[in-house]
Amino acid sequence: MKVTLLTGASSGIGEAWADRLAAEKHNLVLVARSENKLKQLCATFSQKYGVSAQYIVADLSQPNADLHIFEETEKRKLTVDCLINNAGIGTAGDFVQLDLASEQAMLYLNITALVSLTHRYLSQMRERNSGTVVNVASMAAFIPAPFMAAYAASKAFVKSFTEALAEENRPFNIRIMLLCPGATETRFFETAKINETEKKALLGQTTIQTPDMVADEAMRGMKGSKTVVVSGFGNRTMAKLTALVPNSLAARFIAKGARATLQKV
Ligand SMILES: NC(=O)c1ccc[n+]([C@@H]2O[C@H](COP(=O)([O-])OP(=O)(O)OC[C@H]3O[C@@H](n4cnc5c(N)ncnc54)[C@H](OP(=O)(O)O)[C@@H]3O)[C@@H](O)[C@H]2O)c1
Numbered sequence: 378m379k380v381t382l383l384t385g386a387s388s389g390i391g392e393a394w395a396d397r398l399a400a401e402k403h404n405l406v407l408v409a410r411s412e413n414k415l416k417q418l419c420a421t422f423s424q425k426y427g428v429s430a431q432y433i434v435a436d437l438s439q440p441n442a443d444l445h446i447f448e449e450t451e452k453r454k455l456t457v458d459c460l461i462n463n464a465g466i467g468t469a470g471d472f473v474q475l476d477l478a479s480e481q482a483m484l485y486l487n488i489t490a491l492v493s494l495t496h497r498y499l500s501q502m503r504e505r506n507s508g509t510v511v512n513v514a515s516m517a518a519f520i521p522a523p524f525m526a527a528y529a530a531s532k533a534f535v536k537s538f539t540e541a542l543a544e545e546n547r548p549f550n551i552r553i554m555l556l557c558p559g560a561t562e563t564r565f566f567e568t569a570k571i572n573e574t575e576k577k578a579l580l581g582q583t584t585i586q587t588p589d590m591v592a593d594e595a596m597r598g599m600k601g602s603k604t605v606v607v608s609g610f611g612n613r614t615m616a617k618l619t620a621l622v623p624n625s626l627a628a629r630f631i632a633k634g635a636r637a638t639l640q641k642v
Contacts, residue, residue, distance in 0.1 A: 378429060380455045382406040382446075384437060384494070385464030387414040389563030390513070393592035394463065395422065401596070404429040406455060408446060409464065410436050437464050438482040443493035459509040460498045462491040463556075467517075467528040467569040469579065471640045480527050487531035492538065499542070502551050509552040511599065512539045516559040516612050519619040523632035524579065524639040528569075536605075543604040555605045556595050559612035560585045578638035579631075584611045 381398055385391040387409035395407055399422035407415050407430065415432035422430040433449050435442040450457055465487045468475055495510055502508030515529075518536035522529035536555055543553035560583050566576055591608045598606030607613045619627060 378404055378455055379458040380404045380406050380429070380450070381459040381461065382408065382450065382457045382498070383461040383463060384408040384490075385513075386418065386432075387411040389565065390558060390561060390588045390591050390595075391463045392418065393588035394461070394595055397592050397596045399426040399428050399430060402426065402428055403459065405431070406450060406457070407432045408435055408437070410434060437490035438486040440485075443490055443497060446494065447497045456505075457498045457501065458507065459511070460494060461511045461513070462494055463511075463513040464490070465513060465531075467525060467565060467571075469525045469528070469569050469571045469575060469639065471524065472526045474641065475527075484527060484531055487528070488534050491535060495542070499546070499551070503546070503549055506550050509554070509599065510542070511554045511556060511595070513556045513558070514539070516557055516607070516615065518557055519616055520627040520631070521624055523628055524635045540604055553604065554598060556591075556598060556608065557605065557612070557616065558586065558591045558608045559583060559615070561591050561608075562587055575635075575638050578635045581634060584609065
Protein backbone atom coordinates (compact mmCIF):
# COMPACT_ATOMS: atom_id res chain seq x y z
CA MET A 378 0.00 0.00 0.00
CA LYS A 379 1.23 3.49 -0.90
CA VAL A 380 1.46 5.83 2.10
CA THR A 381 2.47 9.33 3.11
CA LEU A 382 4.79 9.30 6.12
CA LEU A 383 4.57 12.50 8.17
CA THR A 384 6.83 13.19 11.14
CA GLY A 385 5.79 15.55 13.91
CA ALA A 386 2.15 14.69 13.28
CA SER A 387 0.94 14.82 16.87
CA SER A 388 0.49 18.58 17.13
CA GLY A 389 0.70 21.98 15.46
CA ILE A 390 1.46 22.19 11.75
CA GLY A 391 1.87 18.42 11.40
CA GLU A 392 -1.53 17.66 12.95
CA ALA A 393 -3.32 20.18 10.69
CA TRP A 394 -1.42 18.89 7.65
CA ALA A 395 -2.27 15.27 8.45
CA ASP A 396 -5.95 16.20 8.51
CA ARG A 397 -5.76 17.75 5.04
CA LEU A 398 -3.73 14.86 3.63
CA ALA A 399 -6.30 12.38 4.94
CA ALA A 400 -9.12 14.53 3.50
CA GLU A 401 -7.38 14.19 0.12
CA LYS A 402 -7.24 10.41 0.55
CA HIS A 403 -3.58 9.96 1.43
CA ASN A 404 -3.06 6.79 3.47
CA LEU A 405 -0.99 7.92 6.41
CA VAL A 406 1.82 6.83 8.67
CA LEU A 407 2.09 9.36 11.48
CA VAL A 408 5.30 9.62 13.51
CA ALA A 409 5.94 11.36 16.85
CA ARG A 410 6.57 10.44 20.49
CA SER A 411 3.04 10.96 21.88
CA GLU A 412 1.43 7.56 21.35
CA ASN A 413 -2.02 8.39 22.73
CA LYS A 414 -2.36 11.43 20.49
CA LEU A 415 -1.22 9.48 17.42
CA LYS A 416 -3.66 6.67 18.20
CA GLN A 417 -6.51 9.15 18.58
CA LEU A 418 -5.63 10.96 15.33
CA CYS A 419 -5.41 7.70 13.37
CA ALA A 420 -8.85 6.63 14.62
CA THR A 421 -10.32 10.02 13.70
CA PHE A 422 -8.79 10.12 10.21
CA SER A 423 -9.77 6.59 9.25
CA GLN A 424 -13.33 7.14 10.50
CA LYS A 425 -13.76 10.64 9.07
CA TYR A 426 -12.07 10.15 5.69
CA GLY A 427 -12.04 6.37 5.11
CA VAL A 428 -8.26 6.21 4.69
CA SER A 429 -5.74 3.87 6.27
CA ALA A 430 -4.04 5.76 9.09
CA GLN A 431 -1.39 4.11 11.21
CA TYR A 432 1.36 5.37 13.45
CA ILE A 433 4.91 4.67 14.56
CA VAL A 434 6.11 5.97 17.91
CA ALA A 435 9.68 7.25 17.65
CA ASP A 436 11.97 9.76 19.33
CA LEU A 437 13.80 11.24 16.36
CA SER A 438 16.42 12.86 18.55
CA GLN A 439 17.75 9.36 19.25
CA PRO A 440 20.19 7.53 16.97
CA ASN A 441 18.59 4.71 14.98
CA ALA A 442 15.04 6.06 15.22
CA ASP A 443 15.13 6.40 11.43
CA LEU A 444 16.16 2.74 11.12
CA HIS A 445 13.32 1.70 13.45
CA ILE A 446 10.80 3.64 11.32
CA PHE A 447 12.20 2.22 8.08
CA GLU A 448 12.12 -1.36 9.39
CA GLU A 449 8.53 -0.86 10.60
CA THR A 450 7.31 0.38 7.20
CA GLU A 451 9.12 -2.55 5.53
CA LYS A 452 7.57 -5.03 7.97
CA ARG A 453 4.12 -3.55 7.32
CA LYS A 454 4.76 -3.78 3.55
CA LEU A 455 4.16 -0.05 3.06
CA THR A 456 5.49 1.92 0.12
CA VAL A 457 6.41 5.41 1.31
CA ASP A 458 5.50 7.40 -1.77
CA CYS A 459 5.54 10.73 0.05
CA LEU A 460 7.82 11.59 2.96
CA ILE A 461 7.18 14.75 4.97
CA ASN A 462 9.94 15.64 7.42
CA ASN A 463 8.06 18.09 9.63
CA ALA A 464 9.20 17.19 13.17
CA GLY A 465 11.42 19.85 14.63
CA ILE A 466 12.00 21.94 17.72
CA GLY A 467 13.69 25.22 18.52
CA THR A 468 15.73 26.69 21.33
CA ALA A 469 16.31 30.34 22.16
CA GLY A 470 18.75 32.33 24.22
CA ASP A 471 22.40 33.26 24.44
CA PHE A 472 24.07 30.21 22.85
CA VAL A 473 26.74 29.78 25.53
CA GLN A 474 24.08 29.78 28.23
CA LEU A 475 21.95 27.12 26.56
CA ASP A 476 22.24 23.50 27.66
CA LEU A 477 24.67 21.75 25.28
CA ALA A 478 22.87 18.39 25.40
CA SER A 479 19.58 20.07 24.43
CA GLU A 480 21.27 21.89 21.53
CA GLN A 481 22.74 18.58 20.34
CA ALA A 482 19.36 16.82 20.60
CA MET A 483 17.74 19.64 18.60
CA LEU A 484 20.39 19.41 15.89
CA TYR A 485 19.99 15.64 15.73
CA LEU A 486 16.22 15.96 15.32
CA ASN A 487 16.22 18.93 12.92
CA ILE A 488 19.13 17.75 10.76
CA THR A 489 20.37 14.17 11.22
CA ALA A 490 17.00 12.44 11.50
CA LEU A 491 15.71 14.40 8.49
CA VAL A 492 18.77 13.50 6.40
CA SER A 493 18.59 9.84 7.45
CA LEU A 494 14.88 9.40 6.70
CA THR A 495 15.34 11.20 3.39
CA HIS A 496 18.22 8.92 2.44
CA ARG A 497 16.33 5.75 3.26
CA TYR A 498 13.06 6.58 1.49
CA LEU A 499 14.50 8.63 -1.38
CA SER A 500 16.65 5.63 -2.36
CA GLN A 501 13.46 3.59 -2.77
CA MET A 502 11.75 6.42 -4.67
CA ARG A 503 14.68 6.50 -7.08
CA GLU A 504 14.25 2.77 -7.76
CA ARG A 505 10.57 3.41 -8.52
CA ASN A 506 11.18 6.67 -10.40
CA SER A 507 8.43 8.36 -8.43
CA GLY A 508 7.81 10.03 -5.11
CA THR A 509 7.70 13.22 -3.11
CA VAL A 510 9.84 14.51 -0.26
CA VAL A 511 8.82 17.62 1.65
CA ASN A 512 11.13 19.08 4.28
CA VAL A 513 10.05 21.73 6.74
CA ALA A 514 12.48 24.58 7.38
CA SER A 515 11.48 28.03 8.61
CA MET A 516 11.78 31.73 7.84
CA ALA A 517 14.81 31.40 10.12
CA ALA A 518 16.49 29.50 7.25
CA PHE A 519 16.92 32.73 5.29
CA ILE A 520 19.09 34.70 7.73
CA PRO A 521 21.33 34.08 10.75
CA ALA A 522 19.23 34.56 13.88
CA PRO A 523 21.16 35.71 16.95
CA PHE A 524 19.64 34.19 20.11
CA MET A 525 18.22 31.33 18.03
CA ALA A 526 21.61 30.68 16.46
CA ALA A 527 21.73 26.88 16.30
CA TYR A 528 18.02 26.56 15.44
CA ALA A 529 18.29 29.02 12.53
CA ALA A 530 21.48 27.31 11.33
CA SER A 531 19.73 23.92 11.44
CA LYS A 532 16.95 25.30 9.25
CA ALA A 533 19.49 26.91 6.87
CA PHE A 534 20.94 23.40 6.53
CA VAL A 535 17.50 22.00 5.72
CA LYS A 536 16.94 24.71 3.10
CA SER A 537 20.29 24.21 1.39
CA PHE A 538 20.05 20.40 1.54
CA THR A 539 16.52 20.37 0.12
CA GLU A 540 17.20 22.83 -2.70
CA ALA A 541 20.25 20.78 -3.74
CA LEU A 542 18.32 17.50 -3.63
CA ALA A 543 15.53 19.03 -5.72
CA GLU A 544 18.00 19.50 -8.58
CA GLU A 545 19.75 16.13 -8.13
CA ASN A 546 16.40 14.40 -8.42
CA ARG A 547 14.82 16.45 -11.18
CA PRO A 548 15.51 13.82 -13.89
CA PHE A 549 13.86 11.05 -11.87
CA ASN A 550 10.24 12.20 -11.60
CA ILE A 551 10.72 12.91 -7.89
CA ARG A 552 9.34 16.09 -6.40
CA ILE A 553 11.38 17.65 -3.60
CA MET A 554 9.83 20.61 -1.80
CA LEU A 555 10.83 22.88 1.04
CA LEU A 556 8.16 24.44 3.25
CA CYS A 557 9.17 27.57 5.16
CA PRO A 558 6.60 28.60 7.74
CA GLY A 559 6.98 31.84 9.62
CA ALA A 560 5.85 32.30 13.21
CA THR A 561 2.93 29.93 13.77
CA GLU A 562 0.73 29.52 16.83
CA THR A 563 1.77 26.00 17.97
CA ARG A 564 3.50 24.37 20.93
CA PHE A 565 6.80 25.42 19.31
CA PHE A 566 7.38 28.44 21.58
CA GLU A 567 6.40 26.58 24.74
CA THR A 568 8.74 23.68 23.86
CA ALA A 569 11.52 26.19 23.16
CA LYS A 570 10.81 27.81 26.56
CA ILE A 571 10.26 31.18 24.88
CA ASN A 572 8.03 33.41 27.02
CA GLU A 573 5.75 36.15 25.67
CA THR A 574 8.31 38.95 26.20
CA GLU A 575 11.03 36.95 24.47
CA LYS A 576 8.62 36.06 21.66
CA LYS A 577 7.93 39.76 21.06
CA ALA A 578 11.64 40.57 21.10
CA LEU A 579 12.44 37.81 18.61
CA LEU A 580 9.49 38.25 16.27
CA GLY A 581 8.93 42.01 16.32
CA GLN A 582 5.80 42.86 14.33
CA THR A 583 5.69 39.54 12.46
CA THR A 584 2.19 38.26 11.72
CA ILE A 585 1.54 34.92 13.40
CA GLN A 586 -0.22 32.27 11.31
CA THR A 587 -2.38 29.41 12.53
CA PRO A 588 -1.36 25.79 11.84
CA ASP A 589 -4.43 25.50 9.57
CA MET A 590 -3.20 28.41 7.42
CA VAL A 591 0.25 26.84 7.09
CA ALA A 592 -1.19 23.41 6.31
CA ASP A 593 -3.41 24.91 3.57
CA GLU A 594 -0.37 26.60 2.00
CA ALA A 595 1.62 23.37 2.28
CA MET A 596 -1.12 21.44 0.44
CA ARG A 597 -1.30 24.10 -2.28
CA GLY A 598 2.49 23.99 -2.55
CA MET A 599 2.48 20.21 -2.95
CA LYS A 600 0.13 20.59 -5.93
CA GLY A 601 2.36 23.24 -7.52
CA SER A 602 5.86 23.02 -8.88
CA LYS A 603 7.87 25.46 -6.75
CA THR A 604 10.75 24.00 -4.74
CA VAL A 605 10.64 26.64 -2.01
CA VAL A 606 7.20 27.36 -0.58
CA VAL A 607 7.03 30.17 1.96
CA SER A 608 3.83 30.30 3.98
CA GLY A 609 2.05 33.66 4.22
CA PHE A 610 2.18 36.83 2.12
CA GLY A 611 4.17 38.78 4.74
CA ASN A 612 6.72 35.98 5.01
CA ARG A 613 7.06 35.72 1.24
CA THR A 614 7.76 39.46 1.08
CA MET A 615 10.27 39.15 3.92
CA ALA A 616 12.01 36.21 2.21
CA LYS A 617 12.48 38.36 -0.92
CA LEU A 618 13.79 41.27 1.15
CA THR A 619 16.34 39.12 2.99
CA ALA A 620 17.95 38.34 -0.37
CA LEU A 621 18.71 42.06 -0.75
CA VAL A 622 20.25 42.59 2.69
CA PRO A 623 23.70 41.23 3.68
CA ASN A 624 23.44 38.49 6.33
CA SER A 625 25.75 40.40 8.67
CA LEU A 626 23.44 43.41 8.63
CA ALA A 627 20.29 41.32 9.13
CA ALA A 628 21.92 39.50 12.07
CA ARG A 629 22.95 42.80 13.67
CA PHE A 630 19.40 44.11 13.34
CA ILE A 631 17.91 40.99 14.97
CA ALA A 632 20.50 41.05 17.75
CA LYS A 633 19.74 44.69 18.46
CA GLY A 634 16.05 43.95 18.92
CA ALA A 635 16.53 40.84 21.06
CA ARG A 636 19.68 41.48 23.12
CA ALA A 637 18.10 43.32 26.03
CA THR A 638 15.56 40.53 26.57
CA LEU A 639 17.58 37.43 25.70
CA GLN A 640 21.13 38.16 26.88
CA LYS A 641 21.69 38.05 30.60
CA VAL A 642 24.98 39.81 31.41
N1 LIG B 1 5.65 27.28 15.10
C1 LIG B 1 6.47 28.09 14.45
O1 LIG B 1 6.49 29.31 14.69
C2 LIG B 1 7.37 27.52 13.37
C3 LIG B 1 7.99 28.45 12.51
C4 LIG B 1 8.83 27.97 11.52
C5 LIG B 1 9.04 26.60 11.38
N2 LIG B 1 8.44 25.74 12.23
C6 LIG B 1 8.72 24.29 12.05
O2 LIG B 1 7.51 23.60 11.88
C7 LIG B 1 7.71 22.24 12.27
C8 LIG B 1 6.53 21.80 13.13
O3 LIG B 1 6.55 22.53 14.34
P1 LIG B 1 5.24 23.10 15.05
O4 LIG B 1 5.31 24.55 15.03
O5 LIG B 1 4.03 22.44 14.51
O6 LIG B 1 5.53 22.68 16.56
P2 LIG B 1 4.83 21.64 17.54
O7 LIG B 1 3.38 21.91 17.67
O8 LIG B 1 5.66 21.67 18.77
O9 LIG B 1 5.03 20.24 16.79
C9 LIG B 1 6.26 19.59 16.76
C10 LIG B 1 6.02 18.15 16.34
O10 LIG B 1 7.29 17.48 16.31
C11 LIG B 1 7.23 16.33 17.15
N3 LIG B 1 8.51 16.11 17.80
C12 LIG B 1 9.18 16.96 18.63
N4 LIG B 1 10.29 16.38 19.11
C13 LIG B 1 10.31 15.13 18.56
C14 LIG B 1 11.19 14.03 18.68
N5 LIG B 1 12.28 14.10 19.46
N6 LIG B 1 10.92 12.90 18.00
C15 LIG B 1 9.81 12.81 17.22
N7 LIG B 1 8.93 13.81 17.07
C16 LIG B 1 9.18 14.95 17.73
C17 LIG B 1 6.14 16.64 18.18
O11 LIG B 1 5.55 15.45 18.67
P3 LIG B 1 5.86 14.74 20.07
O12 LIG B 1 6.09 15.80 21.09
O13 LIG B 1 4.64 13.92 20.28
O14 LIG B 1 7.07 13.89 19.80
C18 LIG B 1 5.13 17.41 17.32
O15 LIG B 1 4.31 16.50 16.65
C19 LIG B 1 9.07 22.21 12.97
O16 LIG B 1 10.03 21.67 12.08
C20 LIG B 1 9.37 23.66 13.26
O17 LIG B 1 10.76 23.92 13.31
C21 LIG B 1 7.61 26.16 13.21
